[in-house]
Amino acid sequence: MEQKLEALETAKNYINNLKQAIDKIYNYISEGKENNAIALIPSFTEGVEWVSQVLVLTKDIHKKDLNISGLNDVLKEVVEAIENEDYILVGDLFKYEIYEVLDEVQKNI
Numbered sequence: 001m002e003q004k005l006e007a008l009e010t011a012k013n014y015i016n017n018l019k020q021a022i023d024k025i026y027n028y029i030s031e032g033k034e035n036n037a038i039a040l041i042p043s044f045t046e047g048v049e050w051v052s053q054v055l056v057l058t059k060d061i062h063k064k065d066l067n068i069s070g071l072n073d074v075l076k077e078v079v080e081a082i083e084n085e086d087y088i089l090v091g092d093l094f095k096y097e098i099y100e101v102l103d104e105v106q107k108n109i
Helices: 002-030 034-057 071-083 087-108
Strands: none
Touching (some): 002 087, 034 071, 034 087, 071 087
């Protein structure tokens, strides 16, 4: 139980790193530095995967249902937007959809 609480606390704090990465991705795109933004996405998705695993392993002690599986659909949209070179959409998806999901999870851990 104690280890699960520690893992959740670590995940809660780590979400701040993910939110900072979102801000960097969004800002790079706003500045026309799409390649810099794209370079951050793989490590960002690894971080989201880690948080997701922590949430699965600690689901029995959550305050409420914490599920970030909906991010998979948004991340698919991100991939599609990158393929279409629609970087404004990529930035918007990170800033206004992914950020909100992570913020909600962080508040409820």
